[in-house]
Amino acid sequence: MSAAARPLLEIEGLRTHFFTGAGIVKAVDDVDVVLERGRILGIVGESGSGKSMLAYSILGLVDPPGRIVSGRIALEGVDLTRLDEPRWREIRGARVAMIFQDPMMTLNPVLRIDTQMVEAVRAHHAVSRGAALERAREALGRVGIASPDERLRNYPHQFSGGMRQRVAIAIALINQPALVIADEPTTALDVTIQAQILSEMQALCRDAGTALIWITHDLSVIAGLADEVYVMYAGRIVESGPVDDVLDNPRHPYTRGLIDSVPSRNAPGRPLAQIRGVMPSLLALGEGCAFRGRCARALDACRAAPPMAAAGGRRLRCVNPLP
């Protein structure tokens, strides 16, 4: 099969588990993802759903006591779970890059922006410092930073939060990776700044054909941005599909509950639809559906692990789905 016909990213049966003193935490448990070139995929889940660990697994950033137990992550046909560290260094930042919630995870506080950006270019390309600097200047311009020449000579603390996140985005995109993973990059930002960054990310993906995985707890951001959505709960994908299908006609009771609890979907002043209870501890999950304790549609059959069923581009892990 030729590389062009294959999806950009194929994840099959990925399990990332943490072996702690208190027991095994299945942070990512039997996750499948398929992503085509240039598409935007939204992963939505609450704290502890494993969405960030899925991202770290793709980038090979899982630290002990966690490790990838089984499964395959194929990016452009290369299985990332089998890479050694030298090979990782060639791929990370060049073919796949990450934008973190806190831009200071990307930026070094004691180095000027130009130093950091030039280093990012020259780690992957044998170009002169001048040529690398030219690329850095272009990259800053693309993410909407005015007077990039001046800003290149600044340190990270001289930028506002929104600007710092833009610099982190510019660095993630500077080597034109095929895939960018963004983990809640706008959560800490104000609405007007969030809208600026969303608009820039959209344009950058459209123009460069970069695929994007956008991880968030906020369904409404996914609604505006993504082509496809994956809903994650307690380490598993519970529902996935095209964004319109899933949000207009959710089949999993958890997805339905998430959509219904968004304030703007409820009449002002009326009690919000709420999901009762809280997410169970990942240490005490057992075999069955992790949502069954909070689910109004739970059956006896939910005590067994629900299989993933696929139909017409949508996938669902529920034995008693909504019609």
Add this chain to the structure above:
Amino acid sequence: MNAAAPLLELRSVSKRFVRRPDAAARIARALGAKVADETVRAVDDVNLAVASREVVGLVGESGCGKTTLGRMVARVIEPSAGERFWKGRPYAQLESEASRRERLAVQMIFQDPYASLNPRLRVAQIVGEAAVVHGFTDARRRDAYVAEILDRVGLDASLMRRFPHQFSGGQRSRIGIARALAVKPQFLVCDEAVAALDVSVQAQVINLFMRLREELGLTYLFISHDLGVVRHLSDRLVVMYLGRVVESGPTAEVYSRPNHPYTAALVAEIPRVDARHRRYVPIRGEIPSPLAPPTGCHFHPRCPKAFERCRVDAPSLREIAPGRHSACHLNDVSPR
């Protein structure tokens, strides 16, 4: 007491924060250099009246002064200028021992359910301490008192011997609310009280706030950057930008027909579940530094409709329709 007086009122309240000159600046000044103090006008001449049982939503982006305003209402900090009134009486008159209960009537709920609870105290102490100190109960009956309040906020009273770290984020929020309720307040300042919570838990806590308002007849100043949340909860909306109120009015009206260009931009940019595959068309520019706010209307460098007068002349907040106020020169120019 004047019966028509609002429950709480702020008149021309301002708060300035002055940064003390550092050693280098002091030396330079001693040698005759002109080094000005750095002053931030966090809140600049704000008027606000809140009626009993009203829910006022205060919205704006980081640095707009909404938290500072809330803290002045809750008496956490003192204003640099202006006056505050509780049931028509100036705050200064409430300083006496006899007015102790009146001072407790305004309580604050903090943003971070992790940082705002003392990690070394048990829930019974966190919730019950102030109630004992102020004589709402005594040490002997404290646990029964705490149990009643925990029950009201939806927490299992048998958990009162636990420490904060043994609770989830949503439960900690409830502990923070219980602590405020323990001194029988009439007015709660909620500063981003649900911002740190997951969506499903956030809905539970918002419902709790609405139920408590019904049951206890509470009045809220609900501070948030999330217009979706504020729209759901509040009767009236107050929008701040760089220390000034730019628009206020009934929530539904401001939301459906915003007058100020900044409000319009905020409303337009709320992500919505039913808005798919959006082309985001954001307002340009960053929020300017409050150390050096723009001249005239603070919003003019980012405003798509700014004209010459906006650069020089600060617009005042004027009534544009019954109960609605806006600070924009465009209201003088032409009917919009």
